[in-house]
Amino acid sequence: GESVGLHLPTLSVQEGDNSIINCAYSNSASDYFIWYKQESGKGPQFIIDIRSNMDKRQGQRVTVLLNKTVKHLSLQIAATQPGDSAVYFCAENNTGRRALTFGSGTRLQVQP
Amino acid sequence: SAVISQKPSRDICQRGTSLTIQCQVDSQVTMMFWYRQQPGQSLTLIATANQGSEATYESGFVIDKFPISRPNLTFSTLTVSNMSPEDSSIYLCSVRSDTQYFGPGTRLTVL
Numbered sequence: 404g405e406s407v408g409l410h411l412p413t414l415s416v417q418e419g420d421n422s423i424i425n426c427a428y429s430n431s432a433s434d435y436f437i438w439y440k441q442e443s444g445k446g447p448q449f450i451i452d453i454r455s456n457m458d459k460r461q462g463q464r465v466t467v468l469l470n471k472t473v474k475h476l477s478l479q480i481a482a483t484q485p486g487d488s489a490v491y492f493c494a495e496n497n498t499g500r501r502a503l504t505f506g507s508g509t510r511l512q513v514q515p
Numbered sequence: 516s517a518v519i520s521q522k523p524s525r526d527i528c529q530r531g532t533s534l535t536i537q538c539q540v541d542s543q544v545t546m547m548f549w550y551r552q553q554p555g556q557s558l559t560l561i562a563t564a565n566q567g568s569e570a571t572y573e574s575g576f577v578i579d580k581f582p583i584s585r586p587n588l589t590f591s592t593l594t595v596s597n598m599s600p601e602d603s604s605i606y607l608c609s610v611r612s613d614t615q616y617f618g619p620g621t622r623l624t625v626l
Contacts, residue, residue, distance in 0.1 A: 446607055446617040502548050505558040
């Protein structure tokens with residue numbers, strides 16, 4: 404298999420439970436945030452994004468929460484499924500810099 | 516959304532040789548980027564590929580090592596020159612449209 408995620412922190416959950424993956428960012432000028440899912444052997448896949456004028460955004464089974472006061476971002480996955488097993492990255496951007504800066508990533512393992 | 520393809524998907528190369536990676540997007544995009552993902556690591560930006568002008572490189576990356584072409588708004592190449600085992604990584608093409616999308620990556624192993 405691919406080596407992505409070998410040295411990353413791991414979150415292990417039971418199938419059907421809710422998962423919460425956290426991310427801290429350092430740049431107070433960041434105004435756009437994205438969560439990506441990366442499965443073994445694949446490129447990062449867009450999950451959900453949020454802009455700094457919001458503190459919560461919901462998608463299908465996923466919710467992103469943004470706390471600008473403490474520069475913290477979280478991804479909540481409801482009713483976690485085995486297919487959710489992957490490495491999850493947060494990424495941040497600000498209008499002065501068009502490219503994303505990535506966090507270190509978290510590996511989610513879903514136990515059946 | 517944007518659909519991105521990369522060639523080759525993987526390669527094993529000898530030290531001292533060069534490899535050119537191609538990135539094709541299914542729509543015209545202004546912003547195109549190249550990232551590197553070393554084993555077990557997160558993504559690091561190499562450069563922004565600018566159409567019609569020289570690429571903009573991040574600190575630690577130079578044009579002689581990673582020359583980039585961007586002949587039009589749907590295509591770019593990244594060359595990894597004079598490779599060493601430390602260049603073994605996944606190289607990812609990325610574009611910005613409504614949000615930022617990534618290609619499937621090119622898995623490079625240098626022996």
